[in-house]
Amino acid sequence: MFRNHIKIAWRSLKRQPFFTFLNIFGLAVGMAGGLLISLYIYDEMNFDTMFKDADRIYRINADIKFGGKTMRSSEVGAPMAAAIKNDFPQIESVTRIRNRGSLLLRKQGTVTNTKESNVAFADSTFFKMFGIDLLVGDVNSALTEPNTLVLTKTAAEKHFGVNNALGQQLLLNNTETYTVSGVIADFPKNSMFRDHDVIMAMAGFDDSRQMSWTSHNYFTFIKLLPGADIADFQAPLQSMLETYIFPYVQNFYPGITAESFEASGNYLKYSTIA
Incomplete structure (x- = not known):
């Protein structure tokens, strides 16, 4: 049966090569497209799931929503982490992580800078929360x-070699001296x-926004206790508006309340995403 199919396909190719090519090409493109979509979905479904207790x-x-403009932010104010805990x-x-951007790094005693394009600040709880082990x-x-x-x-x-990095010093932007306190494996490609x-x-870290509830610059992550339900956290999370946000905002806009803010068509809603 299979040999007959091959013979029929070969005869069709000889009689109508152009249309046969189009059919084969279309089938190949369709299969490739389906494979790429499947890989994309698999990658999205497994994004950041490699971490322990993900x-x-x-x-x-x-x-x-404020002043007629709406936005979604994956960063929140710096003080929120401590208040939640x-x-x-x-x-x-x-734990929190804050992007710093690019920096020039060079080893002590050298004159050549190396640009690192993706530098971040993180709390000391960062590695333990995500179950990231240190190589050194x-x-x-x-x-x-x-x-x-x-x-x-x-x-x-x-900069140093993995086994020689611990305790070494790096000069950042020719002004700040930092000591290497650890080395980790590279983050997976499907991690944020x-x-x-x-x-x-x-x-x-000297950041004037460390006390600001309204400067959204910090990716903030929570880890639930075993058995806790994230649904039970949503309403208390929103209550932070009354407890912290608007008392802070009143320093700049005396008399403003959550009710008056929302009555003007504005809103600030906190949510969680896995």
Whole structure:
């Protein structure tokens, strides 16, 4: 039977080569397109699922409408992390990461700078929350001290070599001296952290927005206690508007309340995403 199909296909190709080619080409394109779509869906479904306890980790988002403009932010104000950890008993841990952008790095005693394009600050709880082991260094102390940083394997090999990196010093932008306190494996390509090769300690980071509830610059992640339900966290999360946000905003807009804010057609809604 299969040989007959081959013979028929060959005869068709000889009689009508152009149309046979179009049919084969169309089938190939369709199969390739289906494969690419399947790979894309698989990649999206497995995005950031490689981390330990990924099913208990959520990012805080903010939906905002103000002055007629709407936006969705995957970053929130810096103080929210500490408030969540303090106020909600169902939360096991909280961590933040803040993009810094590009930096020039060079080893002490050298004159050649190397550009690192994706640098971030992170809390000392970052690696433990996501179950990220250090190839070199101690996960419990890697980002606890000011002016320390952790390199990915790729970055460490670029500057020192993995086994020689711990305790080495790097000069950042020719002004700041940081000590390498750890090395981690490169982040997987289907992780939101995949581009970060340098993670700097949030400790000691001098940011005027550290106390601002309305400057949304910090990716903030929560990890639920085992057995806790994220649905039970949503309403208390929104209550932070009354507890923290509007008391802070009243420093700049005396008399404003959540009710008057919403009556003007504005809103600020917090949500979580796995």
